[in-house]
Amino acid sequence: MSKWNCFYKRIKHEKQTLNITLSMVKLLHLGWCICTPSHYKDIGDSLVEKVEILKPIDLELACTWTGNPNKLPNITGYWRKDGSEITNSRLTVQLENEQYNLKRVFRITGDTLGNYSCIFSDTDEAKIDFNKKDKPIVAYVGDSVAMACKTKLPPNTWLWYRANGTEQELINATTDPLRYKISVDGNTTKLTVMNLTAEDSGVYVCSAIYNIKASVSRVEVRVITFMEPLKPFIAIVAEVIILVLLILLYERWSSQRSSHSPTGNNIHTALTREGNNGMDENTTTRQRKI
Amino acid sequence: MAKLQAPQVLQSQPAAPDGGWGWVVVGALFVTSALVFGIIRSMGVFFVEFVQYFGESAQAVSWITSIGLAMQQCVSPFGTALCNGYGARPVVMAGGCLSALGFILASQATCVTHLYLTLGIISGSGWALVFTPMVASVMQYFTRKRSLAMALGFTGVGLSSFAFSPLFQLLVEMYTWRGALLILGGLSLNMVACGALIRPLGTHKAVAALAPGESAWSCASLFHRAYSYLELSLLLQRPFLTYSLAITFFNCGYFVPYVHLVAHSRHEGFSQYQAAFVISATGVTDIVGRVVSGWASDLGRLRLPHMLVLWTGLLGLSLLVLPLGSLVGSYPGLLITSLAYGFCAGAMTPLVFSVVPEIVGMERMLGALGLLQMIESIGGLLGSPLSGLLKDLTGSYTASFLVAGGFLLLGTMVMTTLPHFFSCPDQRPLQRHACNYNNKQQNQQSPESGLMTNSLSEKLNHIDTIPYSQPQLDRDSLQPEPEVYMPLN
Numbered sequence: 001m002s003k004w005n006c007f008y009k010r011i012k013h014e015k016q017t018l019n020i021t022l023s024m025v026k027l028l029h030l031g032w033c034i035c036t037p038s039h040y041k042d043i044g045d046s047l048v049e050k051v052e053i054l055k056p057i058d059l060e061l062a063c064t065w066t067g068n069p070n071k072l073p074n075i076t077g078y079w080r081k082d083g084s085e086i087t088n089s090r091l092t093v094q095l096e097n098e099q100y101n102l103k104r105v106f107r108i109t110g111d112t113l114g115n116y117s118c119i120f121s122d123t124d125e126a127k128i129d130f131n132k133k134d135k136p137i138v139a140y141v142g143d144s145v146a147m148a149c150k151t152k153l154p155p156n157t158w159l160w161y162r163a164n165g166t167e168q169e170l171i172n173a174t175t176d177p178l179r180y181k182i183s184v185d186g187n188t189t190k191l192t193v194m195n196l197t198a199e200d201s202g203v204y205v206c207s208a209i210y211n212i213k214a215s216v217s218r219v220e221v222r223v224i225t226f227m228e229p230l231k232p233f234i235a236i237v238a239e240v241i242i243l244v245l246l247i248l249l250y251e252r253w254s255s256q257r258s259s260h261s262p263t264g265n266n267i268h269t270a271l272t273r274e275g276n277n278g279m280d281e282n283t284t285t286r287q288r289k290i
Numbered sequence: 291m292a293k294l295q296a297p298q299v300l301q302s303q304p305a306a307p308d309g310g311w312g313w314v315v316v317g318a319l320f321v322t323s324a325l326v327f328g329i330i331r332s333m334g335v336f337f338v339e340f341v342q343y344f345g346e347s348a349q350a351v352s353w354i355t356s357i358g359l360a361m362q363q364c365v366s367p368f369g370t371a372l373c374n375g376y377g378a379r380p381v382v383m384a385g386g387c388l389s390a391l392g393f394i395l396a397s398q399a400t401c402v403t404h405l406y407l408t409l410g411i412i413s414g415s416g417w418a419l420v421f422t423p424m425v426a427s428v429m430q431y432f433t434r435k436r437s438l439a440m441a442l443g444f445t446g447v448g449l450s451s452f453a454f455s456p457l458f459q460l461l462v463e464m465y466t467w468r469g470a471l472l473i474l475g476g477l478s479l480n481m482v483a484c485g486a487l488i489r490p491l492g493t494h495k496a497v498a499a500l501a502p503g504e505s506a507w508s509c510a511s512l513f514h515r516a517y518s519y520l521e522l523s524l525l526l527q528r529p530f531l532t533y534s535l536a537i538t539f540f541n542c543g544y545f546v547p548y549v550h551l552v553a554h555s556r557h558e559g560f561s562q563y564q565a566a567f568v569i570s571a572t573g574v575t576d577i578v579g580r581v582v583s584g585w586a587s588d589l590g591r592l593r594l595p596h597m598l599v600l601w602t603g604l605l606g607l608s609l610l611v612l613p614l615g616s617l618v619g620s621y622p623g624l625l626i627t628s629l630a631y632g633f634c635a636g637a638m639t640p641l642v643f644s645v646v647p648e649i650v651g652m653e654r655m656l657g658a659l660g661l662l663q664m665i666e667s668i669g670g671l672l673g674s675p676l677s678g679l680l681k682d683l684t685g686s687y688t689a690s691f692l693v694a695g696g697f698l699l700l701g702t703m704v705m706t707t708l709p710h711f712f713s714c715p716d717q718r719p720l721q722r723h724a725c726n727y728n729n730k731q732q733n734q735q736s737p738e739s740g741l742m743t744n745s746l747s748e749k750l751n752h753i754d755t756i757p758y759s760q761p762q763l764d765r766d767s768l769q770p771e772p773e774v775y776m777p778l779n
Contacts (some may be wrong), residue, residue, distance in 0.1 A: 138466045146342070229469025236476030243483040244383075251489060 056110065062103040063118035077102040080117045093120070136220040144194040147204055147219055151187050155208035158189040163203040163218065196223050311489060312431035312439065318484035319443030322424045325481055326362070326417045328450025329474065330355055335458040339467040346402050354409050361414025362421065363667035369419040370426065370660030371519035378423040382485030385419025386478065392416055393475030397468045420481050422663055425643055426656045427488045434588060440640035441584025448577035521657025529649050529709050530658060534665040537642065539701030540602060541669025543609065543694035546677045547631055554687040555624060558616045568625060572632035579636030587641060594648055595711060598641040602702045605634035609695030613688040649708070673697070
């Protein structure tokens with residue numbers, strides 16, 4: 001029977017403590033052992049431990065992370081093989097006793113030899129803000145509309161999609177320069193759709209591609225013709241014309257009515273004004289007639 | 291000559307009804323001031339859209355309202371000159387059409403320059419043709435209740451700024467800014483209906499009889515008519531110049547708090563909601579101040595210039611105190627001083643217009659208002675950049691508030707140099723009557739006939755202006771005074 005070696009290595013790296021523990025969990029075959037020359041190679045913030053495996057085994061790799069300054073209760077952890085993310089390996093890791101623990105059992109065979117890494121991600125899910133939230137952007141036929149997406153941290157790339165039901169169709173500005181224009185500026189991107197037609201209505205999706213994953217945000221665009229605001233406008237114009245006609249007609253009617261009275265008003269008051277200059281008491285009775 | 295002319299001249303200046311149809315005209319002023327200044331104040335909603343759509347800076351977009359306001363004030367004299375020539379009704383209706391045209395064209399704009407031309411110049415000219423003639427018409431309809439009528443008319447501005455911001459937001463969301471501007475053009479067209487409501491009170495300013503042999507369109511007569519319609523002769527007369535200088539100083543300081551109050555509140559550390567509440571509360575006291583001041587000045591206890599001096603003095607003081615109120619970081623202090631500012635600012639607005647007939651006489655009031663608007667625009671153009679500069683230099687808004695308050699107090703002091711300012715201070719009615727009577731004896735002038743002498747028309751005006759005499763004068767000299775002011779229709 002071979003001797004089982006368990007390792008417990010503590011590596012201090014700046015303010016973070018990354019403990020890598022290799023432990024034998026499953027003993028599939030008797031007699032296998034691991035010779036583990038320990039080579040530590042620093043690659044920036046990550047530490048590589050080389051494990052030589054002579055025979056196929058089930059290997060549990062466990063990572064522990066302490067010293068996260070953000071101290072989030074839940075962070076995401078996942079595994080990578082040879083630099084690319086292992087599908088369905090994402091787990092939510094909880095903070096226990098000031099550390100995050102991520103464990104996974106890997107079946108190591110001749111085919112699955114390679115570089116395995118565990119990644120802890122404590123950044124917030126990158127939030128994208130459209131300038132207008134939850135309300136459709138309205139634009140006119142023949143006009144152009146611009147949509148902008150903004151995040152806090154600049155992503156690797158930006159992609160724009162046009163969503164049709166559940167499908168997403170990539171918008172390529174180079175194949176259609178007359179209709180689409182995509183501009184990228186650090187953590188903002190802008191998609192301009194020109195020469196709008198009614199078919200351009202729909203949902204547009206912008207996605208920010210990060211190393212971790214892509215963050216998406218959707219906005220709805222509604223294309224309307226100019227007839228839409230024209231209807232209330234014409235209603236208001238009609239109302240104004242009717243009002244003006246009513247006012248002028250009422251004035252004409254009331255002046256006709258008052259012109260049936262014996263004396264014209266103005267001349268009458270002119271005469272009484274003259275009287276007022278002399279402070280004539282009779283002016284009062286005269287004016288009462290009006 | 292005077293006798294013969296008297297009926298004709300009187301016909302052109304009939305007695306102010308002081309009620310009846312006058313209140314309908316006040317309603318028209320309400321709607322008009324809402325549609326002119328309410329829209330200007332709520333344009334901020336559109337600015338965000340313009341910045342996003344055209345990609346221009348906020349400063350470039352803010353020039354739109356600056357140009358619009360400048361046009362409204364500078365074209366005013368021409369508006370009133372046209373009124374003198376053709377009457378207020380056609381001018382206001384044309385102005386309404388013009389401002390609506392500006393909005394409709396603006397909805398098709400493809401660059402910011404188009405907006406400058408349409409919203410700024412065309413709509414601005416339309417506003418000029420609407421606003422000042424409308425104000426003048428209301429003043430012609432009222433004598434005793436003039437300030438109250440003006441105050442009620444101007445409440446349209448305050449109420450509409452509350453209502454228009456959410457309305458514009460809704461329109462922009464439904465139709466984008468293009469459709470919203472189109473609909474605003476339709477709304478502005480309502481000013482045509484308001485103009486239709488102005489029933490002429492008699493023929494507009496009678497052209498002086500043409501000398502025999504002179505054609506109506508010859509250069510000399512055109513020039514003469516333009517000169518008389520524009521009332522350019524006012525520019526040579528001291529009372530008017532004094533008053534316009536005082537108003538210019540008022541304008542330097544008046545708008546500063548509107549522009550800077552929010553930023554000042556934020557600067558002092560208050561939250562966004564607290565700052566917004568301060569502004570809303572100030573708006574409410576503004577409206578209340580207008581109505582109270584209008585009602586109070588019509589009681590006739592003080593002469594109108596005195597009341598104006600009172601309110602502007604208080605306003606200047608409240609501006610000086612405003613930075614102090616928030617200095618200790620207390621929110622109630624800021625709130626109270628802002629409320630005082632709002633009340634005094636509202637209180638002075640109707641009086642600024644009502645005092646004009648006292649200074650220039652009723653016949654020239656129209657032209658005087660136009661010229662006044664043009665001259666006071668200098669104050670507005672000077673005041674805001676100056677306050678912005680002071681803020682950049684000193685880092686806080688205290689200096690700009692102090693300077694604004696200083697301008698207001700300076701204008702108050704200039705107002706006190708008006709001729710006959712210190713005659714008839716607050717006295718009992720009987721004594722006032724005696725005092726006015728003495729005035730009349732001295733120089734054949736009632737204050738209402740204007741503080742200017744030495745022209746033939748002034749002597750004629752003396753007869754004209756008896757109906758427009760000051761409240762005190764009327765009450766005392768014409769005993770059964772309610773009957774005098776019965777509405778004529």
